[in-house]
Amino acid sequence: MSRSPVVTQNPKPKTQNRKGLIPLLDLLILKEVIGPWVFGVGMFTSLLMAGTFLGRLTEYLSEGVPPLTVVKVFFLLMPAILAKTFPMAMLLAALLSYGRLSGDSEITAVRAAGGSLYRVVRPATIFALGVALLAFGFNEIVVPSATRESLALANEIVKLKNPNEAFPVVKEFTEKGILRLGVVAQNFVPTSQTFEGVVLVPFDETGKLVGYFRAKEMIFRGEKDWRLRGGTTFVAPDGTGHYTSEGEVWPDEAIQIPQTPTDLIKPRDDDFDAQSMAELGRNIAVYKRDKTKTRAAIANYEYGFWNKISLPLAAVVFGTLGSVLGIRNARTGTATGFALAVAIIFGYVTVTNFMNVWARNGVLPPWVASFTPIVLGLGASCLIMVRKNS
Structure with missing residues (x-):
């Protein structure tokens, strides 16, 4: 009796195994990256806080500022620091995690199984993109309000430490590029949120001076609801037409102030952390239209505007560059990763x-200057990756 030949079928295990190994490889690398990234955020936050604000906080304590107030300032300053450390921590995490995987020959095993260097680096790049999105959202939603509160609280602390020292305020407000109102106050009292010794200088819709209103105090009653009290005196531009009003009033000739007391006393234009990207854009448009800032100042604001995007994108650059540089043939210590990250x-x-500097001097457009470090970093990452993969 003849036997029929046995036919075996190849189940193509290589293809199935390869498909199954892809998520396992991603999971392996992500587990290695997350821990060092969290550690890096904590480390860089501590270093930046100690190098920038620790002296001021200790000075507050030594001058008798209540500890709870100092703690509040500390936590209000923290978001702006955290937003800057997210990309830095991504660089350190990529260097340390890929350095350890290389030292344990796990990267070599993946390469020997047919995995390219691009495939090995991809999980870190994807994680870095997530960090960039987190940094952008954090910088837009949390940082501006926290920074504004910290600036206002710092001003209140200065006033509380020196109760007899005046805190003058000078502000101007425009509509459609036309100056509509000037506000001058001799002093601000943080405990009552009151401005003392106030002079309002209203202008009409054409920018013509209407007159001067002097009052003992200016108080805030709610959104776009300011009042003058303690006797309000009007003086015409030519010095005639005096009249005085008692009680709480707001002159019809003056537009309402669209800000709160906190907004009036904080230097918002000088601190980009205190403004979201949308707020910066609106301010830049006003400066260009009103011509109230120099060309160099406007270029600096535009540079800060584009940095709201380029700073988070630095996480992608650092993640890619750090992972490529972390892949080494020889085992190296953790200190090497720290030193390389700092450099x-x-x-x-x-x-x-x-x-x-080049943006302010007009050498480069602000958006080009802002994204140049990103382009250089990505270019260096791609060049190193191609050389190592060949």
């Missing part, structure tokens, strides 16, 4: 400062 961050900060 790269120092180089990045140096380039961004140069770009800021």
